[in-house]
Amino acid sequence: DADVTQTPRNRITKTGKRIMLECSQTKGHDRMYWYRQDPGLGLRLIYYSFDVKDINKGEISDGYSVSRQAQAKFSLSLESAIPNQTALYFCATSGTGGIGGDEQFFGPGTRLTVL
């Protein structure tokens, strides 16, 4: 079984709809992240959480919100989807950072299309 799972894998929705993307992990990691990937722009951080009670905005949080329901679950919501939120969304997890580095483990991605 995959260590980091995302649901749904693909979603097509309309402008103005509320959308929730879910992420679950079995790696036992405290840290979880949401990124969006756009062609030519790489990965940009939307939100991150270093533990269940910690939520932080990333580079591009406007129009998004998150919920950390448990150590293993981190959901991303688009309250009112707009077409420029069409992108590939990745969830990632990592252990505690520091001098040893912060390898992040990625989920398979959710392809979201907003019409």
Add this chain to the structure above:
Amino acid sequence: AQSVSQHNHHVILSEAASLELGCNYSYGGTVNLFWYVQYPGQHLQLLLKYFSGDPLVKGIKGFEAEFIKSKFSFNLRKPSVQWSDTAEYFCAVNRPSGYSTLTFGKGTMLLVSP
């Protein structure tokens, strides 16, 4: 805040050619450096990472990278590419503070023709 620059957006090579992908970062302090690979239709996977010690780091599938602190660079190399190396490659950096997030470059798309 740190930033990462990848010089080439697209690279096209023939099989058996040598590969070097450039990566420069902008942060004057100690850093952790990473190269991730994304094969078509798949998620990102770690190729290799540097956090201390020998500046020449060896990763999976024959890839290596050299950290040159004076040049703020962490270039990825492979002596002989294969068709299966066709993928997008991302350089990333963070600070070993324990509370730093990864900053990714915009990626380099490598196409290897058979």
